Amino acid sequence: MKKEMTKVRKFLAVITALVLLLFTTACGNGTPTDSSTSIISTSESSSQSSRPEGSTTVAEASRSTTSSRTRTTASTTSATTTAPRLDKVWYTEGDVRITKSEADAIVAQNYVKPKNVIVMIGDGMGPNDIALAENYSEDRFDFGLALNRFINTGYAKTHSADNDVTDSAASGTALATGVKTNNTVVGMSTDAKPLKNIAEIAREQGKKIGIVTNDTMTGATPSAFLVHCMSRHNTEVLANSFIDFAPEVLIGQQYSSFVKKLTDQSCGKIQNTYMLATTIPMMSIALNGDLTEEKPLLGFFSADLLGDTSNTLAQCTEIALNRLDNEQGFFLMVESAGTDKAGDTNNIAAKMNSVVTLDRAVAVVLKYMKSHPDTLLIVTSDHDNGAVQMPANGEKPTDELFTTDTHTAQDVRVFALGYGAECFRDKTVDNTDIGKFAISAVKGELK
Numbered sequence: 001m002k003k004e005m006t007k008v009r010k011f012l013a014v015i016t017a018l019v020l021l022l023f024t025t026a027c028g029n030g031t032p033t034d035s036s037t038s039i040i041s042t043s044e045s046s047s048q049s050s051r052p053e054g055s056t057t058v059a060e061a062s063r064s065t066t067s068s069r070t071r072t073t074a075s076t077t078s079a080t081t082t083a084p085r086l087d088k089v090w091y092t093e094g095d096v097r098i099t100k101s102e103a104d105a106i107v108a109q110n111y112v113k114p115k116n117v118i119v120m121i122g123d124g125m126g127p128n129d130i131a132l133a134e135n136y137s138e139d140r141f142d143f144g145l146a147l148n149r150f151i152n153t154g155y156a157k158t159h160s161a162d163n164d165v166t167d168s169a170a171s172g173t174a175l176a177t178g179v180k181t182n183n184t185v186v187g188m189s190t191d192a193k194p195l196k197n198i199a200e201i202a203r204e205q206g207k208k209i210g211i212v213t214n215d216t217m218t219g220a221t222p223s224a225f226l227v228h229c230m231s232r233h234n235t236e237v238l239a240n241s242f243i244d245f246a247p248e249v250l251i252g253q254q255y256s257s258f259v260k261k262l263t264d265q266s267c268g269k270i271q272n273t274y275m276l277a278t279t280i281p282m283m284s285i286a287l288n289g290d291l292t293e294e295k296p297l298l299g300f301f302s303a304d305l306l307g308d309t310s311n312t313l314a315q316c317t318e319i320a321l322n323r324l325d326n327e328q329g330f331f332l333m334v335e336s337a338g339t340d341k342a343g344d345t346n347n348i349a350a351k352m353n354s355v356v357t358l359d360r361a362v363a364v365v366l367k368y369m370k371s372h373p374d375t376l377l378i379v380t381s382d383h384d385n386g387a388v389q390m391p392a393n394g395e396k397p398t399d400e401l402f403t404t405d406t407h408t409a410q411d412v413r414v415f416a417l418g419y420g421a422e423c424f425r426d427k428t429v430d431n432t433d434i435g436k437f438a439i440s441a442v443k444g445e446l447k
């Protein structure tokens with residue numbers, strides 16, 4: 001069996017090398033080649049339907065592990081070991097292994113001052129979206145949402161500096177820097193000065209940085225956590241800034257469009273200093289490889305935001321946690337973008353699925369926090385989208401429940417777990433307060 005797994009890994013390492021080669025070609029031309037696209041789509045579809053044997057075995061092997069998880073880190077694991085590093089995956093397709101009592105125990109345990117800070121964002125996720133997912137989603141845990149087991153929950157105001165109704169850029173900036181700015185602006189003040197963001201502050205503290213989204217990587221939300229730009233639409237600046245910053249983990253969608261935006265210099269940097277993976281199984285394999293031990297991970301995957309009921313975001317979150325776990329701690333941002341797209345398109349099933357998508361990733365983090373009480377988690381949204389109404393008693397939700405197809409000024413939910421998280425309980429804070437609190441935690445300044 002081990003021999004077969006090694007074979008699979010070798011095979012996928014070859015594929016990784018091939019994609020890297022094609023990536024180089026794509027960068028040289030400024031556009032990806034047809035063949036690179038076809039290899040990516042083949043690999044991506046295989047990740048959805050017939051998972052490579054090696055990675056299935058990885059998941060199977062650890063399914064029984066529910067309590068005393070021991071993590072391995074880049075610094076402590078032998079590069080030549082045959083044991084997979086990502087051997088603690090507890091979920092399978094459609095089934096995140098966390099029980100109500102387990103979630104409650106994790107929420108109730110004692111937490112110490114955090115060295116790890118995690119911010120998770122349901123883009124465009126209004127309060128009623130969460131209530132609907134809790135009550136009506138057919139694709140959920142045995143007890144409803146993990147989020148609803150949290151004790152320290154409240155609300156946040158989301159308005160931007162120049163509008164009652166924020167966009168993702170201004171709200172993301174508020175969450176990442178603790179400062180209000182105008183709509184469409186990422187990481188810059190209202191007077192056009194760069195605002196120091198939580199990722200930059202975490203790096204100053206010697207921490208690793210992770211950004212995980214199921215949106216395009218240059219979406220406004222992930223960009224607000226790393227980039228300084230007066231327009232969210234200047235995606236060339238956003239893409240190249242990501243590569244320049246080189247977070248230890250950077251995972252998102254749409255590889256081919258991302259590559260097109262890069263300068264030759266950025267392409268060279270990827271080639272020389274990153275490990276590139278264009279599917280989730282390849283991310284796992286890349287992390288287990290012996291050539292790429294300390295390189296930042298640039299990972300891409302494919303998921304349908306309006307129909308996704310898979311565990312892609314949860315898987316990517318798990319990969320990020322494995323990669324980021326270290327003595328100095330880390331900052332991780334995870335975004336589920338489907339809640340926003342579902343609002344744009346008035347798709348109630350996609351709304352509920354996207355809340356569950358985020359919740360599965362939350363469950364992954366809860367499992368991590370069970371053995372890492374020095375972690376702080378804040379889950380929130382940047383704004384509502386769609387102003388969904390609750391259905392009448394006993395009626396099933398329909399697309400008619402949407403009252404708009406755009407963002408609204410509604411307050412959003414805040415869920416917090418970890419040291420000091422009680423400051424959010426039953427309160428309505430400003431979204432900048434969330435950013436300020438998370439930054440204080442990263443700086444080790446929580447009282």
Ligand SMILES: [Zn+2]
Binds near residue numbers: 123382383
């Ligand atoms: Zn948004």
